Amino acid sequence: MRVFTKSLLMAIAMSLPAGAASSADEFDGAIKARKAEMVLRAFYLGQLGAMAKGNVEYNAEAATGAANSLKILTQLDGKNMWPKGSDNAALGDKTEALPALWENFPKVIESVKALSAAADGMADAAGKDLASLQAAMGPVGQACGACHKQFRKKAE
Numbered sequence: 001m002r003v004f005t006k007s008l009l010m011a012i013a014m015s016l017p018a019g020a021a022s023s024a025d026e027f028d029g030a031i032k033a034r035k036a037e038m039v040l041r042a043f044y045l046g047q048l049g050a051m052a053k054g055n056v057e058y059n060a061e062a063a064t065g066a067a068n069s070l071k072i073l074t075q076l077d078g079k080n081m082w083p084k085g086s087d088n089a090a091l092g093d094k095t096e097a098l099p100a101l102w103e104n105f106p107k108v109i110e111s112v113k114a115l116s117a118a119a120d121g122m123a124d125a126a127g128k129d130l131a132s133l134q135a136a137m138g139p140v141g142q143a144c145g146a147c148h149k150q151f152r153k154k155a156e
């Protein structure tokens with residue numbers, strides 16, 4: 001049974017076009033990691049947004065926790081999360097990252113820095129009071145959106 005399974009898997013592997021199979025595997029970890037980072041960003045920003053909108057009661061401690069976590073997420077080393085060739089033109093549905101991201105590196109850095117500055121602002125503001133948190137929301141949302149607009153495929 002084991003031998004059979006193994007030879008069946010090998011037959012399947014060999015019938016796949018080599019390039020497609022290996023590039024998908026090669027980039028899998030990096031793509032998962034960057035999406036995970038983005039999902040966490042959205043998680044913490046969502047908590048701050050809910051307070052800013054009044055859907056959740058403002059709580060300085062909770063706001064500080066979320067804002068500090070968001071700030072830490074802007075400090076992760078992302079260098080190896082974006083290997084060349086792991087774009088949506090090459091890999092299709094596996095990723096929403098547009099090839100433009102690899103063609104406009106200075107602009108990407110600008111976007112990264114903009115988010116970093118906005119997240120620092122949020123970390124300073126969130127625990128003060130609701131009005132400060134609300135004022136810090138705009139720059140963070142804009143920083144996420146500006147990068148997505150340039151470098152992420154629009155959700156259909």
Ligand code: HEC
Nearest residue numbers: 035038039041042095096097111112115143144147151152
């Ligand atoms: C420097 C550019 C950049 C910034 C800044 C940025 N993102 Fe993203 N984001 C991307 C790219 C590119 C993708 C597509 C990644 C992929 O599919 O491989 C993405 C994908 C996502 C996704 C989808 C993840 C998934 O599971 O497919 C979410 C959610 C997200 N971003 C949230 C955020 C939030 C919230 C912020 C701000 C706090 C933010 N992003 C800031 C570039 C950015």
